[in-house]
Amino acid sequence: LIIYGPLITPLSKRDALFSDCSLVAVSAQGLIEWVEHSVEPEQLQDLLAKHGRSTEDQDTQFVELKWGEWIMPGFVDTHTHAPQFQNNGAGAQYELLDWLTHVTFPEEEKYADVEYAKKMYRRVVRASLDLGTTMCCWYGTLHLEGTKVLADIAHELGQRAYIGKCNMNRESAPTYQEASAEDSLRDTLSFISHVEALSPSPSGALVQPILTPRFAISCTSDLLQGLGEIAKQHPHLPIQTHISENSSEIAYTKGLFPHCSTYAEVYDYYGLLRENTILAHGVHLEQSELDLIKSRGAGLSHCPTSNFNLRSGSAHVGEWLDNGNKCGLGTDCSGGWTASMITAMQLASVCSKVVSYYTKGDDASITGRFSKTQFAKYQLPIPTLLWLATMGGAEVCCLQDTIGSLEPGKQFDAIRVSVLPETDNMHIWYDESDSLESMLERFMANADERNVMEVWVKGRKVGGKLLK
Ligand code: GUN
Ligand code: ZN
Structure with missing residues (x-):
């Protein structure tokens, strides 16, 4: 599994990483292999090649997120x-x-x-x-x-x-x-x-x-x-x-x-x-x-x-x-x-x-x-x-070395969420010029299962709107 797009993950009790464009690679065993931040579209193929991967790999699912969507820890x-x-x-x-x-x-x-x-x-x-x-x-x-x-x-x-x-x-x-x-x-x-x-x-x-x-x-x-x-x-x-x-x-x-x-x-x-x-x-x-x-x-x-x-x-x-x-x-x-x-x-x-x-x-x-x-x-x-x-x-839960953030070496327990109008949640207002932090604040106030698109535990897709 390779995911390309916005990513939010906690860094400390007071700080989080709001990355507009990250590339995350997950192994077949459900581990986060590596993460690259600030990846421009034109750098994508070169970066994947550097890690020996490609969007064309037979056994790799490639997920590209739109602005208004992001991944974060489950x-x-x-x-x-x-x-x-x-x-x-x-x-x-x-x-x-x-x-x-x-x-x-x-x-x-x-x-x-x-x-x-x-x-x-x-x-x-x-x-x-x-x-x-x-x-x-x-x-x-x-x-x-x-x-x-x-x-x-x-x-x-x-x-x-x-x-x-x-x-x-x-x-x-x-x-x-x-x-x-x-x-x-x-x-x-x-x-x-x-x-x-x-x-x-x-x-x-x-x-x-x-x-x-x-x-x-x-x-x-x-x-x-x-x-x-x-x-x-x-x-x-x-x-x-x-x-x-x-x-x-x-x-x-x-x-x-x-x-x-x-x-x-x-x-x-x-x-x-x-x-x-x-x-x-x-x-x-x-x-x-x-x-x-x-x-x-x-x-x-x-x-x-x-x-x-x-x-x-x-x-x-x-x-x-x-x-x-x-x-x-x-x-x-x-x-x-x-x-x-x-x-x-x-x-x-x-x-x-x-x-x-x-x-x-x-x-x-x-x-x-x-x-x-x-x-x-x-x-x-x-x-x-x-x-x-x-x-x-x-x-x-004493699982701090295994889950809780999106970092290399941790297991991929994550969710893909969306605040786009297509989610049909009329309580969330999205504007293209919003920052990721502002989107997260609105998500906290008004999101529900309509905004949770995909849910992975240890790399396996186990829930979300797109599971059905
Ligand atoms: N204290 C003991 N049992 C319960 C329970 O089921 N719910 C809550 N909130 N408190 C409890
Ligand atoms: Zn209880």
């Missing part, structure tokens, strides 16, 4: 729930704990039926891929068989994914709760074996298992302890859970774990806070918790769509970035109403504007932004939003 969704898509856009009259009881758990219970899981999960993974999410951290339900189906489908459709069978043995209806810690741990081990058997070499596999204690409230002490032991025996096994999403949840958690003084300490106490741990939300984290999370190397998943929808609060992401915490974005369906990482970027922007208004109050706009080296109290710049949705997420 999105990394660091937190979402596959069995809740049916509820997207519903139930937001509740806040977290009541919402779980009345809206979420009744839907998740249906996944005891494997046929229901097969029907729904295929649509769910398809939707996620077509929105440009090339790597996704999925929660399944507590059901072993249903969650195996989710892993099988992600594997078949070609998404890169961490898939977790939920652990939960208390504080929900008896019909949606595991009978004991032993049952939960046994099914978890069986799930891990199933996912690892999907690929010939588990370490390089696109689909991997992830330990998934739902959240501290759902797990008894002996379950958390057992999960901590599994984690110790499998140092490379990632872990995902929720933390400090909502004030009532935090108070309830502290009541259940009086031997820990903060929410983050609960996970740390049971050996579940480490470099490959992904903590969703963190809206109300205290400074000591941010420091503990940082010292363990764990990452945070900012889920603004959900945090606004369930009235959980506005996370101080600028402070996390200044503090050196790893951070990516998550869609958290159906806490959030959409699986779109484009919407997540837009709402991360809005969230940072809200926080900057209340913490600073005066001008926190673009003019102030460039005189500062800090993020806190300012709205997040466009390149930072892109970073969070791609490279930041890759760091949170």
Whole structure:
């Protein structure tokens, strides 16, 4: 695969490369072999020849992009729930704990039926891929068989994914709760074996298992302890859970774990806070918790769509970035109403504007932004939003050497997008004289699956409008 045209890729938390004309070569194994920037049309054939390639090669697909289109890294969704898509856009009259009881758990219970899981999960993974999410951290339900189906489908459709069978043995209806810690741990081990058997070499596999204690409230002490032991025996096994999403949840958690003084300490106490741990939300984290999370190397998943929808609060992401915490974005369906990482970027922007208004109050706009080296109290710049949705997420998943940016040596997880009128998205206004940065800003505000033309994971085309 060779692609010629505009390219956007993050360079750092504050900067991105906006290249009007790049040439990218992808190997048959899905690796980015080399990238050349500022390539004029008349240099094209010579440059290809220099690398021993040609647009005429039999086994090479050559893609030429128009102005108004570009490639960029695929999105990394660091937190979402596959069995809740049916509820997207519903139930937001509740806040977290009541919402779980009345809206979420009744839907998740249906996944005891494997046929229901097969029907729904295929649509769910398809939707996620077509929105440009090339790597996704999925929660399944507590059901072993249903969650195996989710892993099988992600594997078949070609998404890169961490898939977790939920652990939960208390504080929900008896019909949606595991009978004991032993049952939960046994099914978890069986799930891990199933996912690892999907690929010939588990370490390089696109689909991997992830330990998934739902959240501290759902797990008894002996379950958390057992999960901590599994984690110790499998140092490379990632872990995902929720933390400090909502004030009532935090108070309830502290009541259940009086031997820990903060929410983050609960996970740390049971050996579940480490470099490959992904903590969703963190809206109300205290400074000591941010420091503990940082010292363990764990990452945070900012889920603004959900945090606004369930009235959980506005996370101080600028402070996390200044503090050196790893951070990516998550869609958290159906806490959030959409699986779109484009919407997540837009709402991360809005969230940072809200926080900057209340913490600073005066001008926190673009003019102030460039005189500062800090993020806190300012709205997040466009390149930072892109970073969070791609490279930041890759760091949170400990995949920073494999994906997250378009650089030689990385795997080609990328999307081809368009803001041209032919996409039939009447909300995006395109002008030929716009810069790539301006186009990206408009894309963040108004793009959806109509604007995602092609989606590749490790060089394989797995989604987008042009897949059909
Ligand atoms: N905390 C525990 N379970 C959930 C869930 O399913 N969604 C969200 N947003 N928070 C949770
Ligand atoms: Zn969640």
